Amino acid sequence: MLHLRAVCPAERTEAALDVLRRHAGATHLVLLRGAAVEPPGDLVEADVAREATDEILAALCELGIDRDGGVTLEVIDTSLSDHADRAEEAAPGDGSDAIVWEELISRTGEESKPSWTFQAFLTIACLLAAVGIATDSPVTIVGAMVVGPEFGPLAAIAVGLVARRWDLVKRAAVALGIGFPVAMAVTAVFALAGAFTGLFDRAAVFGDQHQVDFIYDLSAYSLIVAMLAGAAGVLSLTSAKSAALVGVFISVTTVPAAGYAALASVLGEWDRAGKSLLQLLINLIGIVAAAALVLLIRRRGATDGVTTRPLSSG
Template structure:
């Protein structure tokens, strides 16, 4: 529910009141003495879904943007006529639940802080995320998402497009680009300082850190996260609900991957930074794409109907452009996903081959103690490099041909040669 406060220009009082009476809207009129341009102030409550059409009709009656129109939340409205008005405008779908175009624009602008604040908060969140990644601490990484100011620019571009506010669109796109550069740059500089001062072990292997390794080789599921964040963000802002938690979700899609990209650069592994950087970009584009589609579906259109055709043309162009770019990145992520699938199949098949060999009668004295597949460092498309098989058996030694048999059987399941290392452990039974 909203309470609208509207200043009435000289000569427009009767017209505006007739408009409100025609819609059976309760109102209160007070005389205005602070300016000769305005003769009164009208107060009237409206359901959320009625704000936009009523304000549009009032503007057609003579209220322009130079007049003051204030829309605030109303906790409770007790009125039979208001209930009838709510029944008229609300039918339970997304479009009827959404806030007005004017409120949407104001919220999008409000969520984007000033550039100095945005820059500082982005840098701080990237540094905190980098520290959490190096510590392998999910709690710290989540904390970095809370302070990231990314939801405003991420949703502002979509809002600016559908309501034909090119200034808001341009500002939001600029903030997004600068935010990604600042996040990766801050993470790289901080990680380099950490490495040079030996705050972390000098021989730290990035792939051994869980919070880092999962973002070095992202897969197609990342698209689901980004699209979900974009849709949830737009629905939350469009319905006037809290956007704080949704902001955390959008930051989750952007800040940790940016931190991993910076860490990879600081560790002198630019190839490892490719996957994380692609993840940042595809998430950012997916959030924008989901926002555009959701806002248009929710019924947001430009204020001037003569701008509708131009806005629709621009919207289609941007959606097509985003879809094409996202598809290119999706192919890249699909390649990583397929590579991971092949690796998993190889690991399963290789283990089964070892178990099958040891199940033979001549090797019944031996048992598999440990099986490990060592991956190469060729990120983001990692391939098996070495297989380590640890076998337990009697202390009198092992059959010399067992290593050869295992090497042959394991390499049947890969197109490239994989080194097979067989380790024997003497097992004493008493």
């Protein structure tokens, strides 16, 4: 169940109440007249079954409540109510399979902002990958995979493509288009400093690589793993199985490939640098393609389409 709270202009409160009363997936309806101060209006609250949320939100948005008032959603961890149980049973579909598109768009949109925090995490991840490559340490490579924040923008691109939210696609593409080159440039400077001080020796790093060769070793499995990870990642996002995301992070070779390309180019291993960049590209494309395909398949069962309101600039 989700808790819905709507600030309604007074003249549209009855229409909003009618939407919630008529829908079998809504219960625990509460009305507080004049409770909202900014924007002014009435406060309407209800608990809604997850599988009914998209339809209810669409109806409220048709009333313009999202423009002239506001609608918020919160996850209910525990609900002890026969009314709630009946609402979940009456709502079409299964709550564990339902996608709340507005929630998904908001979440991926927030994670895809080209912020300093995003850039810092991506840069640190690439630096960790470079250290893992130089020391032939798969454990450090796995750490770099987990730290990397790139799945957020990749998921946002997939969601934006399916929902035709080009503002979301653009924002995520900018985050990745700036984030990876900057992270790789910082890693290259780090590699230059390491080569100058003797910390990174070409013969030692690339002479007889053993456990980290998979990073630049291209094969059909590169695309297969990327697509499986993309599918698992978007399923995790849409079903609130966040623990599965860790497995996604350590399955794909995005950050390690970026770190390897930066390190190899500085130390003159151009063939490996080129293969690493291709590995990075294959993983990015595979993740987005699989995530978009899963969303398209799951969307076919939805009773309503996705709204097309643009993201706010904030």
